[in-house]
Amino acid sequence: MPTTTAQLLRRATASTFEDLAFLFLEPECSEEQAAAPLDAAVSVDFHGPVRGRLTVRVSSTLMPTIAANMLGEEQARHVPLQRDALGEVANVVCGNALPLIAGADAVFRLDAPRWIADEPRARDGDAPAACVSGGVDAGRAEVELFLFGTPEQIDALRTSGADHVSAAPAGSIF
């Protein structure tokens, strides 16, 4: 069965949350999870065969847990470290997702993670190429992958990873 970009992004996201932050990304949200706002956010810009951005948004109630699981209870009290921990989650999701999507030969350079919770969401013209979301602990998480480039560049990227990437419903892939 062909694999879509959204599925590859979900795989990278789920494994990163699990292995790095010891949290499970559930495909469906409970009522409590669905009601939690996505009010903490970081992004990682990347450059390579195409430019793009990966954003990770989570409920801020998850931030101490993510930091504690990654850094220990002592460090988790500090808000800047909580933000850095979420940034590292985004960095690792991005680093793992791009080779899955673009193929193992593609070389990307990743910028440092940036805190974007205080910035407005992307404009309508910047629709994500793929988006995954789900429940996490008592909150929820959403990861979006944006690709910036000409249609030819994006097609070339799709061709690079073509052995496992196929066309998908509008809005979820390229």
Next chain:
Amino acid sequence: MAFNILVVDDSAVMRTMIVRTLKMSGVPIASIHEAANGEEGLRRLQDEWIDLLLLDVNMPVMNGEEMLQRIRADERTRDLAVVIVSTEGSETRLATLQSLGAAIVHKPFPPETLRDTILRVTGVTDADYYGPVAATSDSLDF
């Protein structure tokens, strides 16, 4: 043998995680030093005796690949044990790093993967790490 370890990663969070993992893994540690990029890491190597380098790839100022090339070009450090700890997924780039004598640990990693890789690249044997296994004797009297 206890190791003097240098951790080079631009993410303070990842350095903390790696140091925490090292301490949990039971790898014998004499000292741990940190640097935020390849250039800073090379300065650390000049100032300190380092047995093992844990190195990220994507970093500002000087990336891990360039730092590793410089290490291998310097006769004082060319034999240093190096483990790349990175999200790098490009097979081309990973092959280059491996050709420079580095072992690879992919982020995210379980602690035992980091420990086992360190023991392998440093040549520490099971007997060194776990201690000698008591020999069984046929003459034991039950």
